[in-house]
Amino acid sequence: MRNLNLDLLKRIVATYSPSGNETRxxxxIKEEVKDYADEVYTDPLGNLIVRKKGQGKKVLLAGHMDQIGLMVTYIDDKGFIRFTNVGGISPAVTFSQRVIFENGTIGVVGCEKIDSLKDLTLDKLFIDIGASSKEEAEEKISIGDICVYYSEVIMDDxxxxxxxxxxxxxxxxxIEILKSLKASENDIYFVFTVQEEVGTRGAKTAGYAIEPDIAISYDVTATGDTPKSKPMAVKLGDGPAVKIKDNSILCHPKVKNLMIEQAEKNSIPYQLExxxxxxxxxxxxxxxxAGVPSGVLSIPSRYIHSDCEMVSLIDxxxxxxxxxxxxxxxx
Structure with a gap:
């Protein structure tokens, strides 16, 4: 296994940056990559674009910076906070979670009395920051503020x-690719996108502006390796997954085959997704x-969109x- 910068990985996943507020x-990332790139800038929507210049084809690599969150919609007289989702939020996952706001305020997600878990919906949930009145809550939290799941980062070998x-x-x-890339004829744009969780918005503007010849995204994908899970030919630890299809794309054969060929040529384990x-x-x-041949290299992950997403370091x-x-x- 490569010598990965695991301290950096811990810091990145622990950094507050929900959709629409990816600044932190x-x-x-900007501080981490600035010495390895020929050009670093942010576009009007907030995408961070890091260019490694070359004379060949334009290659766009994309990974999104944002994370799912909960946005404050209402504060009642007793200081309890109602919210809406920012991205794909599950009521079952969210109930009893700790959450943290940008200013460091921590709360717990509670639930109204319900007769059955079948009745558990987001509008039955609220955030408790320990306030005893609306005025006390409003000293820390405002309408439109966003919180994210708050949980310890756990890592072993x-x-x-x-x-x-x-x-x-x-x-x-x-980041690891950029730091390790010795030489390439390609003109490579590393694009750290915004607002993916609310509709791949940053990718749309970045793709339009750069107009690449080829694109590869890096994202997580589900697995089929937990008890009685939905059958899926992806397992944790069996290698990154070359995407064939999801609801947004049928991956271009050129890109898919390029990934497979290089994996087999260099004896790198991979899966098909x-x-x-x-x-x-x-x-x-x-x-x-006019269209961009595109593909995805996916990282198998268990428990996606929760506070305990799990990924294999070998993948x-x-x-x-x-x-x-x-x-x-x-x-």
Whole structure:
């Protein structure tokens, strides 16, 4: 396994940056990559674009910086907070979670009395920050503020468990690629996108502006390796997954085959992924301008969109290795 910067990985996944407010993780990444790139800038929507110049084809690599969250919609007279979702929030996962706001305020998600878990919906939930009145709550929290799941990052020599691995793990992989890339004829744009969780919005504008010849996104994907899970030919630890399809894209054969060929040529383990739901930044990028041949290299993850997403470090290492082999080729 590669010598990954695991301290950086911990810091990235622990950084507060929900959709629409990705500033903190953007600044962290910018500081980390500035000495390895020829050009670093943010576009009007907030995407961080890091360019490694080359004379060949334009290659766009994308991973999204944002994470799902809960947005405050109402504060009642007793200081309890109602919220709406920012991205894909499950009521069952959210109930009893700790959450943290941008200013460091921590709360717990509680629930009204319900007769059955079948009645558990987001509008039955509330956030308790320990306030005893609306006025006290409003000293810390305002309408429109966003909180995210608050949980300790756990890591051993095999796996990492943390919130926001969707998709800070993709961002981390791109940083590792940039730092390790020795030479490439390709003109490579590492794009750390915003607002993926609310509709791949950053990818749309970045793809349009850069107009790449080819695009690869890095994101998590589901697995089929837990008890009685939905059958799926993806397992934790069996290698990064070359996407074939999800709800946003049928991956271009050129890109899919390029990944497979380099994996087999360099004896890098990989899996094939058919995801029957969801989407990634490539779903937006491949439809920009006249169209962009696009694919996705996915990282198998258990418990996506929870506070305990689980990823195998060997899959991360192999994703970096495969990407380097791809980029060393003249595309």
């Amino acid at each position: 993780v953007c600044e962290l 095999k796996n990492i468990i943390a919130p926001a691995l969707d998709d800070r793990i993709g961002c981390f992989i791109m 058919v995801l029957e739901f969801g989407g990634t930044d490539s779903g937006a990028i491949h439809l920009t301008r 991360v290492s192999n994703a970096v290795e495969l990407s380097l082999r791809i980029l060393e080729e003249e595309i």
